[in-house]
Amino acid sequence: MDVYALVGPSGTGKSHRAVLLANKLGAEVIIDDGLVITGSQIVAGVSAKKQPTRIGAIKTALFTEVEHMKTVIEYINRIKPAKILLLGTSTRMVDKIAERLILPVITEYVYIEQIASEKEIRKARRMRTQHSKHVIPAPTIEVRKSLPETIINPLQVFLRRKGYQGNKGWLEQSIVRPTFTMYGKLSISQGALRAIATHAAAAVPGVAEVKRLNIIRSEQEVSVEIEVILDLTSKINETSRDIQFRIKEYIETMTGLTIKSINVTVAGVKVQEIV
Incomplete structure (x- = not known):
């Protein structure tokens, strides 16, 4: 099993580009913010966006809760993917995720600056800081199952690279507003x-x-x-x-x-x- 990592500070657009990078690397599984995503489905894990505090979100993203960790390990052992892409804010974070999920040593670290321009990173930061929005690399319906009370908007990603032959189903993502933003937890009576x-x-x-x-x-x-x-x-x-x-x-x-x-x-x- 080959393990890759996409690394970059929070809000720089990692999740937005995760599906494209995974497709390029041939990685069948993406692990992002506590979720395990295969193709167009959230197949295991708990979203860090469900946590009411940032500390809780970080713990979820790092799989510190034993049952959460075991569930993901069991799923990975069952499907035995050839390649996995981990997302994290630092090499230390992705190394910790790999260690807790009993994955092999990371084969390659890809930094957000390698696949996104300064302008794109600034735009991603603006979306996070001004609108408190975060992308989960999965279709809207899958995100709704995981985050039923979070504001969700679909995001269509269109590739303009000539001759692209990838799986178009991987290009649909969803934007969510985390529950721990200034808007507070969304509760529907x-x-x-x-x-x-x-x-x-x-x-x-x-x-x-x-x-x-x-x-x-x-x-x-x-x-x-x-x-x-x-x-x-x-x-x-x-x-x-x-x-x-x-x-x-x-x-x-x-x-x-x-x-x-x-x-x-x-x-x-x-x-x-x-x-």
Whole structure:
């Protein structure tokens, strides 16, 4: 197994370029901020961005928690990748990660200055300091599973290098706002979720009234139970599907939470009075 490391100070754009470097090196696995990413999936680990403090985030990134460390070691031993790319703020940090995960000695250190210009690094620092945003090298849906209550935006990376033949699926990344920024931890109340779902359902053509709505929430998933009155002219099956689609779209887009199920009950139909 060959182990590579991408090294650079915090906020210099390492995660943004990790997928491109991994693809160039032929590394199947990226380890970044406590997460193990293979291809387009977060397959193991715990994100440092879930921690409420910077100290907690550093400990997570260094795999100091025993169960976290064991889970990642077991995954790596199971898939036996030929090459791994580690990300860290210093050679000491990536050496420590390699040691804790019982990986071979790092084959090569790649410094951010080798693959990014001064202008690009300044831009990355500005994104971190002014907007408190950090890139996780995985698709939006994968990041949502790991960070359900963090503000998430997709980032499409387009390669302009002529003749590039890489896996285009690796080029989709996500920008997150860490929970330990000046914005504090993002908490979404049950009332807010009910309001979003009610608004979404009421906007569906054919819905006359939302009679009852219940939100059942686990740590990362939301189930919705909704009872509606439809217009007499509505097609029940089609309108019910539209309600499910609209609620799912609104909640997942506005909150980053994942919808587990949406159960729609049609309690009756409304007959318009003839004047």
